[in-house]
Amino acid sequence: MPVCTDSDAAFALQGVTRAFAGVRAVADVSLAFPRGRTSILIGSSGSGKSTLLRLLIGLEWPSAGMVLCDGEALRRDSLPAVRRRVGYVIQEGGLFPHLTVLGNLSLLPRHLGWSKARVSERAVELAELAHLHPDLLTRFPAELSGGQRQRVALMRALMLDPPTLLLDEPLGALDPLVRHNLQDDLREIFRRLGKTVIMVTHDMAEAAFFGTRLILMRDGRVLQDGSIEDFRNAPVDDFVREFLAAHRNLPGGSA
Amino acid sequence: MKRGLALLFAWLPLIAIVPPAASVPAAPAGGAPVVVAGSKNFTESVVLGEIARLAGRERGVQVRHRRSLGGTRILWSALARGDIDAYPEYTGTLTHELLRDLPPDGGIAVLRARLAKLGIGITDPLGFNNTYAIGMREKEAARLHIRSISDLARHPGLKLAFSNEFMNRADGWPGLKHAYHLPMDARGMDHSLAYRALASGAVDAIDLYSTDAEIAYYHLRVLKDDKHFFPRYDAVYLYRLDLEKRAPRFVAALQDLAGSIDTSQMRAMNKAVKLDGKDARSVAAGFLGVGAGRGSTRGFWRQLGRYTLEHLVLVGISLSLAILFAVPLGIFAARRRRLGQIVLGLTGILQTVPSLALFVFMIPLFGIGAKPAIAALFLYSLLPIVRNTHAGLTGIDPTLLESATALGLPPRVRLWRVELPQALRSVLAGVKIAAVINVGTATLGALIGAGGYGQPILTGIRLDDIGLIMEGAVPAALLALAMQGVFEVIEHALTPRGLRMRAQA
Numbered sequence: 001m002p003v004c005t006d007s008d009a010a011f012a013l014q015g016v017t018r019a020f021a022g023v024r025a026v027a028d029v030s031l032a033f034p035r036g037r038t039s040i041l042i043g044s045s046g047s048g049k050s051t052l053l054r055l056l057i058g059l060e061w062p063s064a065g066m067v068l069c070d071g072e073a074l075r076r077d078s079l080p081a082v083r084r085r086v087g088y089v090i091q092e093g094g095l096f097p098h099l100t101v102l103g104n105l106s107l108l109p110r111h112l113g114w115s116k117a118r119v120s121e122r123a124v125e126l127a128e129l130a131h132l133h134p135d136l137l138t139r140f141p142a143e144l145s146g147g148q149r150q151r152v153a154l155m156r157a158l159m160l161d162p163p164t165l166l167l168d169e170p171l172g173a174l175d176p177l178v179r180h181n182l183q184d185d186l187r188e189i190f191r192r193l194g195k196t197v198i199m200v201t202h203d204m205a206e207a208a209f210f211g212t213r214l215i216l217m218r219d220g221r222v223l224q225d226g227s228i229e230d231f232r233n234a235p236v237d238d239f240v241r242e243f244l245a246a247h248r249n250l251p252g253g254s255a
Numbered sequence: 256m257k258r259g260l261a262l263l264f265a266w267l268p269l270i271a272i273v274p275p276a277a278s279v280p281a282a283p284a285g286g287a288p289v290v291v292a293g294s295k296n297f298t299e300s301v302v303l304g305e306i307a308r309l310a311g312r313e314r315g316v317q318v319r320h321r322r323s324l325g326g327t328r329i330l331w332s333a334l335a336r337g338d339i340d341a342y343p344e345y346t347g348t349l350t351h352e353l354l355r356d357l358p359p360d361g362g363i364a365v366l367r368a369r370l371a372k373l374g375i376g377i378t379d380p381l382g383f384n385n386t387y388a389i390g391m392r393e394k395e396a397a398r399l400h401i402r403s404i405s406d407l408a409r410h411p412g413l414k415l416a417f418s419n420e421f422m423n424r425a426d427g428w429p430g431l432k433h434a435y436h437l438p439m440d441a442r443g444m445d446h447s448l449a450y451r452a453l454a455s456g457a458v459d460a461i462d463l464y465s466t467d468a469e470i471a472y473y474h475l476r477v478l479k480d481d482k483h484f485f486p487r488y489d490a491v492y493l494y495r496l497d498l499e500k501r502a503p504r505f506v507a508a509l510q511d512l513a514g515s516i517d518t519s520q521m522r523a524m525n526k527a528v529k530l531d532g533k534d535a536r537s538v539a540a541g542f543l544g545v546g547a548g549r550g551s552t553r554g555f556w557r558q559l560g561r562y563t564l565e566h567l568v569l570v571g572i573s574l575s576l577a578i579l580f581a582v583p584l585g586i587f588a589a590r591r592r593r594l595g596q597i598v599l600g601l602t603g604i605l606q607t608v609p610s611l612a613l614f615v616f617m618i619p620l621f622g623i624g625a626k627p628a629i630a631a632l633f634l635y636s637l638l639p640i641v642r643n644t645h646a647g648l649t650g651i652d653p654t655l656l657e658s659a660t661a662l663g664l665p666p667r668v669r670l671w672r673v674e675l676p677q678a679l680r681s682v683l684a685g686v687k688i689a690a691v692i693n694v695g696t697a698t699l700g701a702l703i704g705a706g707g708y709g710q711p712i713l714t715g716i717r718l719d720d721i722g723l724i725m726e727g728a729v730p731a732a733l734l735a736l737a738m739q740g741v742f743e744v745i746e747h748a749l750t751p752r753g754l755r756m757r758a759q760a
Contacts, residue, residue: 057661083663094658098676098751107672108662140753156662 008071010035010164010196011056016065018051025051027220028065035163038190038197040211042204048220049200053168056198057083087157091169093149095141101152102137109159126155131185147178167199171206183209204244216240289317290502293330293339296323296702297446298529298717299385299466299521303343305539307492310512313545314504323713324623324704326420327352329615334375334493338622341494341509345385347486351426376496376506379513380489383466383521387421387485389478390463392453396476403479404435407460415441416449416458426486434484447719466518468526490516529718563730565706569625569697573632574690581637582682585644586670599645602638610635610696614703628700635696636689643685647678680750687742694735698727
């Protein structure tokens with residue numbers, strides 16, 4: 001359950017519905033994401049978790065209801081400012097293939113008037129944080145491995161040091177070993193930076209690994225919202241129970 | 256990449272700026288009054304045009320002769336617009352085609368009065384009547400006992416081929432078919448090629464001009480016009496009446512030519528050019544008894560250089576303009592999906608206009624010469640570039656566009672830094688296609704006085720000279736190949752390195 005008021009939260013949804021051709025991908029959801037915490041949106045594909053994330057930065061627009069950012073309703077003209085306060089990472093990274101790593105990182109800062117020196121200083125700093133070898137800064141995305149590309153995508157999202165990070169299945173396309181390493185690194189980064197993190201995943205183990213707060217979605221609605229212990233100890237219905245059972249080797253203590 | 260895009264657009268003004276310095280049909284050098292004579296696209300007209308030029312020169316008037324501009328309509332409208340000042344015409348064409356309200360064979364005075372209202376003057380007849388006639392192979396005509404045009408009606412199986420102009424003129428095939436009740440249909444064919452077709456037996460009867468040199472050469476029987484269908488086609492010069500003030504000596508020179516060329520002289524000159532391979536310039540000079548003047552035998556390479564320059568001007572300017580217009584149009588089409596379909600549809604329709612027709616449509620707007628040709632080529636080059644720009648932009652991976660949006664890039668930055676670099680390859684491929692098509696289509700420019708490689712091709716067709724046709728066709732093909740090569744290099748150089756790599760897993 002929300003631990004803060006909507007005006008206090010980094011992001012909040014009030015009765016938000018998003019329908020596509022009559023089908024409600026998100027149905028009357030009200031949620032608040034408190035600052036400085038990691039929240040995990042989890043659910044099967046089609047549950048509406050990605051749509052919900054996209055609603056936060058105006059990539060989708062609510063059919064009904066309202067999205068608040070820092071207590072203010074999202075408007076079309078406030079979108080650019082909101083988007084610059086948010087770092088957004090998607091599954092395949094969304095890196096621009098015609099630009100080098102540094103080119104990808106510098107696109108927005110250069111537009112905002114950063115000097116080249118400042119950009120590369122920040123890039124080197126982030127490379128260290130994201131465990132990316134600085135030699136790779138001059139490479140093109142096609143020359144990087146999948147894991148390296150996601151590290152770059154994260155770096156790009158962090159260039160302006162935004163208070164909020166949105167991640168849409170950032171590790172979904174990686175093989176297990178790479179994924180495991182990146183999970184460790186990501187969690188460490190989240191901890192060190194203390195940012196508001198909202199991450200989408202369909203993997204319960206990953207959700208439990210990252211999140212203090214899990215939000216399970218089904219058919220566009222929030223089914224259960226709480227800690228992994230809440231889920232384990234007091235699943236709201238059989239679906240939650242099944243969803244938990246479908247994932248082996250859950251970390252944490254026994255029930 | 257920014258640098259790549261800048262390069263793409265940087266070379267445009269270069270191409271656009273270079274040509275005007277070497278502009279093809281530009282104003283004359285020096286301050287002397289210059290008169291422009293034109294001629295139609297057949298040997299006799301070219302020879303008469305040359306005679307007019309040399310006769311003017313003898314009187315100290317600088318005359319430029321724009322040869323083989325095209326058919327009657329093109330010359331007539333060029334004269335009306337002032338693109339040319341004079342050209343040889345025939346009285347029958349005037350009464351039956353250009354001024355149909357006039358009575359046929361009404362005499363030169365009637366014509367003169369009518370033309371004066373249009374600001375056009377006419378000389379007295381030059382001395383020969385080059386009327387239409389119908390000709391057959393002598394042997395074939397004898398075998399079928401055909402002596403007159405009336406006799407043709409008894410042989411509905413005969414294959415007729417007429418010059419394209421004859422096919423459509425009121426005093427041509429439609430009238431003839433009606434007057435003689437001829438049952439067969441006819442095909443349209445270039446007049447110069449028709450003789451060959453007749454000699455080879457591919458066709459049985461063609462239209463002739465009575466001064467054609469080939470009548471004797473190919474042993475043809477001229478069928479008797481027993482119903483007196485064909486009017487007189489007395490050769491005359493038409494000229495703009497303002498010449499009487501601007502260049503009175505040239506008008507006098509033209510008038511002095513009246514009555515000086517008889518049928519046998521004209522036929523001999525036609526033969527000299529068409530069958531003996533002599534230059535129209537020297538034949539005309541021989542007739543007037545004057546020197547042909549310098550430049551009568553230009554070196555092959557100099558000539559080729561001129562054609563190449565003219566051709567490059569046509570292609571360079573039209574293609575540059577097309578890029579400047581088509582890329583923004585393509586961007587617009589990709590942005591506004593519905594309006595975009597209309598833009599794509601319209602440019603597609605332009606492409607369906609037969610190229611020859613498109614060139615001629617430009618004449619009322621731009622006159623004759625390089626300008627209308629460039630306009631037509633410009634319109635022709637739009638589609639491939641618009642379509643490929645549109646396809647390049649709409650084909651971009653949507654997640655990339657979303658990434659750019661989510662980053663907070665404004666639309667303009669997104670277009671220049673993300674979308675156009677991604678679409679660049681497709682855009683360049685479109686430009687390449689446009690360039691190659693453009694080089695080929697530009698050969699048609701010669702039909703409306705734009706010069707280029709089409710000039711030797713056209714003259715070659717007129718003179719039935721394969722070698723001359725090759726002088727235009729081969730360089731045009733090589734230029735198209737070179738264009739293709741150049742654009743492939745540009746494409747490779749401008750494609751961002753990151754896009755050339757195959758993505759790794």
